[in-house]
Amino acid sequence: MRALVLTGPGKAEVHEVEPPAAAPGEVVVDVERAGVCGTDVELFTGEMSYLHTGRSWYPLRPGHEWCGRVTALGDGVPAEWLGRRVTGDTMLSCRTCDRCRSGRHHVCGDMAEIGISRGRPGALAEQLAVPVTALHALPDTVDSTLGALVEPGGNALRAARGAGLRPGGRLLVLGTGTIGLLTALFARAGGAEVHLLGQDESTLRLARHLGFGHAWTRPRCRGCRGTASSTPPTRPACPLSRSTSSNPPAAWSTSDWPAPLRDRHPRPGAQGRHRGRHPRRLGRPGRSHRRVRGRLGRRPPLVAATVGLAETAGVLAGHRPADAGPGPKIHIDPRR
Template identity: 40%
Template sequence: MKAIRIHGANDVRISEMDQPKPGPGQVLLRVLATGICGTDVEIFDGVMAYFVRGMASYPVTPGHEWVGEVVECGEGVEGLHPGQRAVGECSVGCMACPTCLAGNYHQCPNRTETGILNRDGGFAEYILFPALFLHPISESVDPRAAALVEPTAIAYNGVKNADISPSDRLVIHGDGPIGLLVLQVAKAFGAQSIAMVGGTPARLDLARTLGADVTINALAEDVAAKLAEFGNGRMPNKAIEATGIPQAAATALTAIEPGGTVVLQGLFGGRLLDGFDLDQIVINDLSVKGALGSPGIWPDVIKMIEQGRVDPLAIVSHSLSLDQFEQGIGMVKNHEGIKLVVTQTETAS
């Protein structure tokens, strides 16, 4: 089978590998579509933290956003059958340690992470995966949308941690794929109003199409002033930060109503927030939470997509072939398009 193999920084090859055979509890799937994520770019560039710190090693087949069709099930697998479509989670816990048994398998000290940490991912013709972390998805969902269940689940986790309800006025910092999916999920949760802060006009235009009540270009406008103007003097009471930029986090923590909640989802890659006055958190009685991964919510997210309440396909700007993976990495680095998906069906274009 063909597989993308990253052997080190800027060293990517399309390799021929043996097609794996499922053992007990495992499923072999033919990959239909895989999304290119910023993490894939970091692995390609050699700067992803797990590889820098020696937690993970090259070569690796990347790709943690994927959908496949079941080809063969190993002994003991129930609820899945050949021909069925399924998506696989990123974090795969051991399911035996206290952390996993408490439901926090994304924090398992023995976990693997698909396409990232000691588990090959979806940029290949086939993938072998543990049945316990697979979830069926309807064939009515476009494969490109189905491949984006994982980032949609990330967005869902942020909205869930922010406890969004119809009484909330939300601001989303970040107009990238996660921020745009947060927007859709928050709309589905019934947020009273949603402001989107970003720096790319085309993405802000899409945010308005997807239902943002106001968009703010952080590179050209005073974010706090615009939020106050939109709220008739009131700041949002909920904020979700999805950029991984320290200054955006600082804005999220200051441009918010006293008593509000700030959820941080962006990973900052070791960049520090220097000079921030922590007293602002105390004085304004803020709740600040981190939201990592997407444990325990995949069935709910899949149902939301199948029902059309969230449409990940709306953020897909390009469909590429497996042979175009390196080209796709370059496009992401050059901020071309919004979300790129590698397809192994007739949807590639």
């Protein structure tokens, strides 16, 4: 089968590789659609911290935002999974250690991540092997575009809920990428007054098209001080982020977090190594995924274009397709 392979910093090629086999407890999925994420870009450029700590290595097969159809079952997998359209969790924990059994899957010492770490092949390929415990069935009303948005949507939904806002409350979202816009959409659906802060006017056009009238750049934000920065301050110097509580209700889009923050959340008992997690992926696997499937019923115009596998290297290098729309997300159809 064809799969995208990263062979070194800035090097990505489509290779013919052996198709996956369904190990016991796993399924094989024919991938319908896969999203290109900022994490994939960091793996491509070599900036991903995991490449420097030994948690990830080249050659690497990326892709963790996906959907597809189950076409093969391993031993022990219930027969009803065959033929189902699915998406799945990125983080694969051992499910047996004390942390997993207490619901802290995200700090499992044996964590592997699809398309990211510990050599687990990703979804920028024609087929993907996935543990059945990581699967989530997709209803017929969720097409391929929405199906591949469930993973980032789960992160965004958890961020919106984590703000703890009640209807009528105000939320400031720093960043207008896929995660930021989805967070804003979920928060607005919950009755919040949402403000977005982008780096420049061009990044705010889609937010305004989606009906967010409170969309600012830092110099234009009423009362903001200083100039825009891609690195978030400890407390945003913006009155919109203030509330009656001691914690400002603010959420950051993925692209606004500097990569070193991945290693500032040490795992308990990680043998002295600070092998933390990216802030947006913290949380119990699957919980947000299950909730978000029913909330993406009306497709937001976040996906700018869908291209074939051969064009993925250019996308990772920052090239947008000529016919791309205004959305921040590029999808890949591995069957093209």
